[in-house]
Amino acid sequence: MNATAHAAEVERAAKELSAEDRARADMYALIAALFYGPPSNELLALLAAAPKLAGAAEAGLPAAWDHLQRAAARADAGALREVYDACFVTIGEAPVLLYGSHYLAGYLHEKPLAELRTLLAQMGLARKAGRHEPEDHVSALADAMRHLILSGAEDAAQRELFDRFIRPWYARLAERVGQATTDDFYQALGKFTRAFLDVEGESFDLA
Numbered sequence: 351m352n353a354t355a356h357a358a359e360v361e362r363a364a365k366e367l368s369a370e371d372r373a374r375a376d377m378y379a380l381i382a383a384l385f386y387g388p389p390s391n392e393l394l395a396l397l398a399a400a401p402k403l404a405g406a407a408e409a410g411l412p413a414a415w416d417h418l419q420r421a422a423a424r425a426d427a428g429a430l431r432e433v434y435d436a437c438f439v440t441i442g443e444a445p446v447l448l449y450g451s452h453y454l455a456g457y458l459h460e461k462p463l464a465e466l467r468t469l470l471a472q473m474g475l476a477r478k479a480g481r482h483e484p485e486d487h488v489s490a491l492a493d494a495m496r497h498l499i500l501s502g503a504e505d506a507a508q509r510e511l512f513d514r515f516i517r518p519w520y521a522r523l524a525e526r527v528g529q530a531t532t533d534d535f536y537q538a539l540g541k542f543t544r545a546f547l548d549v550e551g552e553s554f555d556l557a
Contacts, residue, residue, distance in 0.1 A: 378492045378499070382490075385448055386483070387434065388430045394430075403415045415542060415545075417538040421539075422538075430536075433531055433535070433536055437527070445531075446526045447526075448483075448487050448488045448489070449487055450486035450491065450515055450519055451463045451486050453522050458484075463485065466485050466515050467485055469511065469515075470494060473511075475497060488520075491515060491516055495508065495512065508554075517547075517551055521547075523540075525544075526540075527539065528541070
């Protein structure tokens, strides 16, 4: 299938999505964007102005979302760039590594990455042109989940990617983010990421 036909197929599938699945895809897109690089002031403003989540704002995902929105409203993109670089990009080993292989195997570019590439190929997914991060980067995995949702992939396919390559390590990633910085925005991002993926895991377990 050529790229144009594939894009059209994804667009058709996206139009048939439930409101819940659209929201899931949006959340994965946000996680992908915020871990791929520091946010712009425009993205921070959009995040701060986004609708609240239904449910009590004292605990769980609604509370984590509220914290992230409030932190975005107070944040400055220039300051966050410095925090992002210090946490995720420093020379040598960064305080927080964003690659699944590190958490699953203890080293980068190990067997889990090869297995992930095989699975993604079977699903018809490949790394985007111009992206240099390997497929086990948390942003790439979030983007793959977003694509599976938007394309109407069966729950079994979504669950396999989540269970094998996200569930085993996302909590440790969120914990490392919380330990690596006192910055309110990235503290909130770590808590939101864990809260959202906790809900995803619970949903897959009940399906």
